[in-house]
Amino acid sequence: MSEIAVSIEHVSKKFRLYHERNQSIKSAIMRGRTSVHEDFWALKDVGFEVPVGSTFGLIGSNGSGKSTLLKCLAKIYYPETGSITYNGKIAALLEVGSGFHPELSGRENIFLNGSILGMSKKEITGKFDEIVDFSGVEQFIDQPVKNYSSGMYVRLGFSVAINVNPDILVVDEVLAVGDTEFQAKCAQKFVDFKNEGRTVILVSHSMESVRDMCDSAAWLRHGELVRVGPADETITAYLESLPGASAA
Amino acid sequence: MRYLKEVLESRELLANLTLREIRGQYKRTIFGQLWSLVNPLASMLVYTLVFALIIRVQPEAGDPSGLDIFAVWLLCGLLPWTFFSNVVQQGMGSILGNVGLVQKVYFARIVLPLSKVGSVGYNWLFEMGVLVVVLVICGAFVWPWLPLVVVTMVLLAIFAAGLALMLAVANVHFRDTQYFVSIIMQIWMYLTPIIYPISLVATQSEKYGGLFGTTVSILDLYRINPLERFVAVFRQLLYDNRWPDPQDFLLCVIWALAAFTVGLWIFRRSERGLAEAL
Numbered sequence: 440m441s442e443i444a445v446s447i448e449h450v451s452k453k454f455r456l457y458h459e460r461n462q463s464i465k466s467a468i469m470r471g472r473t474s475v476h477e478d479f480w481a482l483k484d485v486g487f488e489v490p491v492g493s494t495f496g497l498i499g500s501n502g503s504g505k506s507t508l509l510k511c512l513a514k515i516y517y518p519e520t521g522s523i524t525y526n527g528k529i530a531a532l533l534e535v536g537s538g539f540h541p542e543l544s545g546r547e548n549i550f551l552n553g554s555i556l557g558m559s560k561k562e563i564t565g566k567f568d569e570i571v572d573f574s575g576v577e578q579f580i581d582q583p584v585k586n587y588s589s590g591m592y593v594r595l596g597f598s599v600a601i602n603v604n605p606d607i608l609v610v611d612e613v614l615a616v617g618d619t620e621f622q623a624k625c626a627q628k629f630v631d632f633k634n635e636g637r638t639v640i641l642v643s644h645s646m647e648s649v650r651d652m653c654d655s656a657a658w659l660r661h662g663e664l665v666r667v668g669p670a671d672e673t674i675t676a677y678l679e680s681l682p683g684a685s686a687a
Numbered sequence: 688m689r690y691l692k693e694v695l696e697s698r699e700l701l702a703n704l705t706l707r708e709i710r711g712q713y714k715r716t717i718f719g720q721l722w723s724l725v726n727p728l729a730s731m732l733v734y735t736l737v738f739a740l741i742i743r744v745q746p747e748a749g750d751p752s753g754l755d756i757f758a759v760w761l762l763c764g765l766l767p768w769t770f771f772s773n774v775v776q777q778g779m780g781s782i783l784g785n786v787g788l789v790q791k792v793y794f795a796r797i798v799l800p801l802s803k804v805g806s807v808g809y810n811w812l813f814e815m816g817v818l819v820v821v822l823v824i825c826g827a828f829v830w831p832w833l834p835l836v837v838v839t840m841v842l843l844a845i846f847a848a849g850l851a852l853m854l855a856v857a858n859v860h861f862r863d864t865q866y867f868v869s870i871i872m873q874i875w876m877y878l879t880p881i882i883y884p885i886s887l888v889a890t891q892s893e894k895y896g897g898l899f900g901t902t903v904s905i906l907d908l909y910r911i912n913p914l915e916r917f918v919a920v921f922r923q924l925l926y927d928n929r930w931p932d933p934q935d936f937l938l939c940v941i942w943a944l945a946a947f948t949v950g951l952w953i954f955r956r957s958e959r960g961l962a963e964a965l
Contacts (some may be wrong), residue, residue: 490742510962515789515962516963517960531792531793533792534787534792537787537792538787538788542710543714547706547707551703551706551707554699554700555703573811587717610742626822
């Protein structure tokens with residue numbers, strides 16, 4: 440637990456709340472370019488480290504900044520201050536089936552989605568069978584994905600993403616996909632991940648799954664880091680802070 | 688430099704996104720790829736009817752090819768223009784049209800507008816292929832000029848890509864851009880000698896002479912238009928079958944590089960903020 444996979448230092452992220460936004464040229468010219476806005480800090484000086492090979496949970500109520508932090512980790516947003524350093528290849532799974540084209544077949548979409556997630560053609564070809572196998576949609580792999588059931592769609596997307604094999608995997612609540620059997624498969628995949636010494640960072644509202652899967656957790660409230668440490672303690676502290684502390 | 692390397696590393700993604708556009712485009716149509724010919728053919732018919740048969744516009748015969756067919760002459764300019772206009776307009780909307788991707792996955796965003804260049808370019812290549820066949824049937828000796836045609840096509844693609852990059856960013860911040868540009872494109876087309884020969888402009892220009900007491904004529908202003916140069920080069924190669932005017936060709940190169948450099952610079956500067964601004 441000595442090596443650090445991701446180090447987050449003093450990260451702050453600001454959004455502008457527009458009271459009046461000049462998104463048309465007319466208003467920009469008529470009123471001068473000044474838009475009326477106030478700053479909203481979605482993240483305030485957040486900093487912690489995620490050790491290599493750990494499974495790390497981010498918890499907190501809605502609007503606490505978890506997703507913003509995740510998007511900063513995924514390099515979709517860039518923090519105003521502070522820095523995030525990675526030690527290894529990172530892949531983010533914020534949505535399954537990103538960029539799927541409904542008219543294309545499952546096969547074509549695997550290649551498309553895989554390359555969007557940063558895999559090379561060679562890698563995808565090498566893992567193709569594994570991906571199809573994991574998704575359990577072999578039978579329909581040459582059908583256009585618009586004909587897939589929503590479960591199949593999500594399973595295929597998830598299978599591609601999980602096979603990107605990054606050193607660090609960032610996951611937003613996409614665990615709750617598919618049927619029980621598929622969920623068990625996913626959970627197993629995360630355990631494999633961990634055993635291979637890879638790092639997983641996940642956001643979840645399900646305290647049970649965080650408690651099951653994570654070694655450590657960070658608790659965010661209103662964009663501020665309240666507590667970081669072993670998963671159990673953090674979760675307990677978080678649950679106790681909730682009014683009518685009984686939900687699990 | 689590092690940025691260019693990243694873009695280069697995304698070339699597989701670029702290829703895949705381009706394929707997505709191409710494959711998805713004519714799915715479930717009976718005529719498939721043939722549809723990409725229908726649009727230019729329809730405009731060709733309309734313009735030929737109006738401009739050659741009613742208004743009686745007469746471009747000079749190809750020299751030395753000897754071709755004298757308005758419809759073919761028109762296509763030599765119209766096909767490059769349609770490509771250009773489609774790339775600019777589709778590339779401009781490419782970021783906005785892929786909100787889901789931009790907000791959920793990290794990748795070099797530049798591949799989105801560039802993939803439009805690829806997919807529109809693919810259609811264009813198909814159209815130009817047909818045009819070459821038509822030219823050969825009409826008796827043009829076009830073969831030796833094809834390599835230069837391809838080079839000019841690449842130059843036009845680079846020029847269009849540059850504009851698309853700038854406008855894609857502008858469109859994210861100001862949604863007015865797309866409506867504005869579609870009007871500009873119409874005006875631009877009529878300011879380019881596509882459906883009428885530039886000699887008509889030259890005649891008018893001579894009548895007025897220098898503007899405001901200077902030696903600058905209307906024609907000089909008219910020829911600032913980069914597309915005028917591109918269309919001229921395409922016609923010299925395809926319709927006339929001769930070496931392009933060196934000045935025209937050089938200006939095409941300069942315009943292409945300038946537009947692309949500025950486009951790339953603007954895009955790179957704003958790339959990081961795109962996910963938020965959407």
